[in-house]
Amino acid sequence: MSTGFLSGLSWGDPDANVIHVGTGEFAVAEHPAILMTPALGSCVGVALWDAFRHRGGLAHVMLPTPSESNAEGNRDRFASVAIPHMVNAVADGVAPRRLVAKLVGGAAMFKSDSNLSNVGERNLEEVRHQLDLLRIPVLAEDTGGSYARTVELRLDTGLLVVRSYMYGIREL
Amino acid sequence: MKAEDLSVLQIDALRELGSIGAGHAATALSQMLNHAVDITVPEIKLVPVSDVPMVFGGPETLVGAVYTRLLGDVSGGMLFIAPRAAMLALIDLLRNREPGTTKSMNADEEALATHAASILTAAYLSAISRMADLSLLPSAPAFAFDMMGAILEVATMDIGMKADTAILVLTSFVDERAVVDAVLFYLPDPDSLDIILGRLGIV
Numbered sequence: 001m002s003t004g005f006l007s008g009l010s011w012g013d014p015d016a017n018v019i020h021v022g023t024g025e026f027a028v029a030e031h032p033a034i035l036m037t038p039a040l041g042s043c044v045g046v047a048l049w050d051a052f053r054h055r056g057g058l059a060h061v062m063l064p065t066p067s068e069s070n071a072e073g074n075r076d077r078f079a080s081v082a083i084p085h086m087v088n089a090v091a092d093g094v095a096p097r098r099l100v101a102k103l104v105g106g107a108a109m110f111k112s113d114s115n116l117s118n119v120g121e122r123n124l125e126e127v128r129h130q131l132d133l134l135r136i137p138v139l140a141e142d143t144g145g146s147y148a149r150t151v152e153l154r155l156d157t158g159l160l161v162v163r164s165y166m167y168g169i170r171e172l
Numbered sequence: 173m174k175a176e177d178l179s180v181l182q183i184d185a186l187r188e189l190g191s192i193g194a195g196h197a198a199t200a201l202s203q204m205l206n207h208a209v210d211i212t213v214p215e216i217k218l219v220p221v222s223d224v225p226m227v228f229g230g231p232e233t234l235v236g237a238v239y240t241r242l243l244g245d246v247s248g249g250m251l252f253i254a255p256r257a258a259m260l261a262l263i264d265l266l267r268n269r270e271p272g273t274t275k276s277m278n279a280d281e282e283a284l285a286t287h288a289a290s291i292l293t294a295a296y297l298s299a300i301s302r303m304a305d306l307s308l309l310p311s312a313p314a315f316a317f318d319m320m321g322a323i324l325e326v327a328t329m330d331i332g333m334k335a336d337t338a339i340l341v342l343t344s345f346v347d348e349r350a351v352v353d354a355v356l357f358y359l360p361d362p363d364s365l366d367i368i369l370g371r372l373g374i375v
Contacts, residue, residue: 023321023325038230038231038319039231039319039322039325040322041318041319041325041326042322042325042326042329043325062325063329109316109318109323109326110239110314110315110326119326119329147318148319148321149322150232150319165318165319
């Protein structure tokens with residue numbers, strides 16, 4: 001490791017089927033695509049899946065509501081904005097109630113700073129509240145703790161693969 | 173203020189602040205450890221915050237990080253980051269041991285890394301506050317050892333995601349046995365960067 005590492009500014013997934021969901025964004029896709037979002041810390045990954053159409057969405061939400069931040073930028077970074085948007089986009093005309101959800105993330109990365117550590121918890125609270133309003137059941141969760149997670153949503157089976165340095169690979 | 177708007181003169185001024193901070197931090201660390209450690213700043217760069225994870229090879233890279241919030245006349249955050257191998261090498265250097273001795277991080281090692289990073293952060297802040305005549309206070313440092321992307325997202329969220337530019341201060345810790353490269357990211361909110369440069373008289 002030397003000064004040279006500053007030059008390596010490229011990063012990508014070689015698998016063409018993998019759709020990369022950036023921080024504060026969401027994406028909707030159908031099988032055989034795989035939705036992936038890396039390095040969830042206090043952010044929450046919200047996966048939605050429609051079993052009939054092998055269709056789903058993955059959101060990487062950063063903050064609970066727009067009242068948290070006045071800064072400009074993508075409003076889909078807020079749970080209260082992104083979830084209704086994504087549910088509409090995934091349902092695409094059918095009843096949202098037939099979708100199911102899985103949640104990942106909402107960790108407290110820096111344990112010793114109490115101000116930083118409860119963002120994850122508040123994110124999870126708002127995400128659950130929004131899903132509840134739309135009557136979408138949460139089937140599985142890998143949330144909380146103090147470690148980062150990367151998730152992949154397989155749209156054929158609704159399988160959510162969670163990777164972390166703490167526990168390796170977990171399947172939800 | 174965006175990265176591309178900065179002039180050569182302004183980047184020079186920031187580099188000067190970095191060198192002064194590094195000098196003070198080296199003196200402080202050498203006193204604390206009772207063995208000579210030098211710190212140099214070979215490079216200062218401005219990078220968009222969104223590119224910061226790429227500096228270490230992607231958002232999933234395992235890194236050790238110490239985050240300090242800035243309070244006072246300007247707001248923002250300081251993030252000290254070293255990839256896993258560099259973090260372990262830094263512990264060896266701070267403990268004055270043969271490079272390669274430290275294999276993993278335990279609570280003692282986390283505390284030592286946090287301590288060293290907070291000395292570096294405080295020295296850098298005091299250089300800025302003296303030259304720009306601003307009051308800058310660091311909050312208590314917080315340690316994390318995990319994916320780069322997750323650590324950065326917490327830091328940017330904390331300062332309200334207003335920072336679009338990070339000042340990257342490449343920092344080398346040097347003693348007679350080893351050279352360890354780490355990075356100190358200064359994430360100012362855009363107004364704060366204007367205030368600092370304004371106070372230095374180089375807007």
